[in-house]
Every structure is written in structure tokens, then in C-alpha cells.
Amino acid sequence: xxxxxxxxxxxxxxxxxxxxxxxxxxxxxxxxxxxxxxxxxxxxxxxxxxxxxxxxxxxxxxxxxxxxxxxxxxxxxxxxxxxxxxxxxxxxxxxxxxxxxxxxxxxxxxxxxxxxxxxxxxxxxxxxxxxxxxxxxxxxxxxxxxxxxxxxxxxxxxxxxxxxxxxxxxxxxxxxxxxxxxxxxxxxxxxxxxxxxxxxxxxxxxxxxxxxxxxxxxxxxxxxxxxxxxxxxxxxxxxxxxxxxxxxxxxxxxxxxxxxxxxxxxxxxxxxxxxxxxxxxxxxxxx
Numbered sequence: 001x002x003x004x005x006x007x008x009x010x011x012x013x014x015x016x017x018x019x020x021x022x023x024x025x026x027x028x029x030x031x032x033x034x035x036x037x038x039x040x041x042x043x044x045x046x047x048x049x050x051x052x053x054x055x056x057x058x059x060x061x062x063x064x065x066x067x068x069x070x071x072x073x074x075x076x077x078x079x080x081x082x083x084x085x086x087x088x089x090x091x092x093x094x095x096x097x098x099x100x101x102x103x104x105x106x107x108x109x110x111x112x113x114x115x116x117x118x119x120x121x122x123x124x125x126x127x128x129x130x131x132x133x134x135x136x137x138x139x140x141x142x143x144x145x146x147x148x149x150x151x152x153x154x155x156x157x158x159x160x161x162x163x164x165x166x167x168x169x170x171x172x173x174x175x176x177x178x179x180x181x182x183x184x185x186x187x188x189x190x191x192x193x194x195x196x197x198x199x200x201x202x203x204x205x206x207x208x209x210x211x212x213x214x215x216x217x218x219x220x221x222x223x224x225x226x227x228x229x230x231x232x233x234x235x236x237x238x239x240x241x242x243x244x245x246x247x248x249x250x251x252x253x254x255x256x257x258x259x260x261x262x263x264x265x266x267x268x269x270x271x272x273x274x275x276x277x278x279x280x281x282x283x284x285x286x287x
Contacts, residue, residue: 026188026190027095027189028092028187028188028189029044031186031188032062032064032186033065033068034062036058036067039057040056043084044082044083044084045082045084045087046080047079047081051077052077053074053078055079056069056071056072058070062185062186063104068183068184068185069082069183069184069185070183071169071170071171071182071184072179072181073171073177073181075178079170079171080169080170080171080182082169082170083167083168083169084165084166084167084168085166091123091164091165091166092164092165092167093163094162094163094165096162098124098133098165099157099190099191100153100154100155100189101120101121101122101135101137101153101167101187101188102150102151102188103151103188104184105118105120105139105145106145106146106149107141107143107145107149107182107183108144108146109140109141109171109180110141110177110179111175111176111180112141113174113175115173116140116175116177116180117140117282118182119136119139119169119170119172120139120169120184121134121135121137121167122134122153122165122166122189123166123168124164125163125164125166126163127161127163130159132157132158132160133158133162134158135153135209136153136211137151137153137206137207137281138267138281138284139281139282140267142282143280143281143282150204152220153206153207165189167187202225202276203274203276203277204221205219205270205272205279205280206220206221206281207281208220208284211284212284212285213258213260213284213285214260214286214287215259216259217257217258217283217285218255218256218257219281220253220254222252222254223249223250223251223252224251224276225276226275227274228246228247228275229245230244230246231271231272232271232273233271234269234271235266236266236268244256244258260285264285265285266284267283267284268282268283269282269283270282
């Protein structure tokens, strides 16, 4: 089932400008990771210590600024962990709900087994500590890239009045390889639709939700130009378990819904084939 969300070009741009004027300022501290103290990014918490070493470190090049953050897998107890929980275990304070977690990343996962994962997410809680929203994205070696890629993770808001958020990045897996790493930069919590910049660059395949999917899997994607669209889902051995030919679609935002009842639990790869190129995203199915 395909849900079209596209607008005409002029109306789309006007809507973006209007939404942008209303959008709240990004609440995340030091989102471009330009500021560091004693090897740790200001405003963020890492697992750097005398036992784990320094799996989280500054990287000398950034997406927009001069620095980004690097998370390197150094061993079983030294997987990089970055989050916005403070030393007293309090989440970052916020005053409103958000619709999207966005960031730029580079990725180099060395494992050939398929269970090494770069994970990004956000967990929103209310004053009572109850979860009222979340976003999550899983990236495997099919998303390896040595140039900056844009990630746009939709936030599922299941409650009201969030007052705290924990944004997390990590790299782990049963077969994780020492030396595998991710770079991340320009992290933001946003409202509104995807920006014109992302649509002009081609297509994007955002994180599937819910995670894991048990009955239905939602695959959000955007198109920057018209063309034929096909979505394939591959299992861990590269075998096709689902193919959807969506015909010719206009530029805009879409969501494809897949029925995953009867699928084996585990990791799969969703592949979006468009006129602008081929895009892949790791997805999870549960029992």
C-alpha cells in the first residue's frame, strides 16, 4: 500500500518556507561536535574511560564545520556509546515534541557476517519517566560510505508532553570487528517535512518503523525527481523476500507499508531503486 504525500513544486517550497519559520531551534547541545573537553564532546556523554579506552573521539573533518565525532569499535567492552544522558542519569531537557531526528554520517563496518550494526535513536519521556516518543535507525555494511550521507529518522510520538530526550549513537554486534567506525555530524531534532536540499540531491530511504516490525513495516522515502520506483527486501543471505514495483512517481515524500507477518525474525535489507540511484537501509523484523 502506497501513501502519497507529495505536493506540487511551488506549493511544496512555500510549505517548507512556512514550516521553517515556525520550527523551534534545535535543542541538542554542540550538534556539530565542534567543542571538546578532555577528549569528550561538550554536552554529550560517552563511555570513554580507563577501562574502555577512547572509542569516541574527535574527527578532524566535518560535514559543515571543522570537526565531527568518530565512534570506533575497540573491542567487546569498548564499543562506542554516545548519548544525551547526564552523569546523574537525567535525559536532556526539552519543552516540546519533535517529528524527525536527522544527522549526517559516514560509515565503515568491516564484518562480512551482517550482524554488525551502527544504531541511532532517540527516546522521549514525560515528567513521570514514561516513554512518549521514539525514533530508531539501524545501519549495516550495505550503508558503508566514505562521503557524508543524510539520515532522516521519523519520530513516533505515542504520548504527550515530553520533557526529556536521550539521543543515542552506538556501534556493536556479535561479529563486530575492531577498527569498524562511524562518523556523525550536525545532529538535529526537527519538525516539518524534509528540506529542499535533501530532495534536490536525489532520493532518501529513511529508517523503517516500528523497530522491530511484527505485523506491518513502514518504509518512508523521498524522491527528488520523477521516475520508476522499486522496493526490494533482502534477507541476511541476500535473497529477495519481497519486491514492490511502484510505477512512476513524482517528486515528494512517500511511505510504503509492507505486511511482514510470516517473516522470520531477524535483520533484512530494504533496497530503494529510483531514477536517482539505489539506496539501502537495514530493517528489523520481530516475532
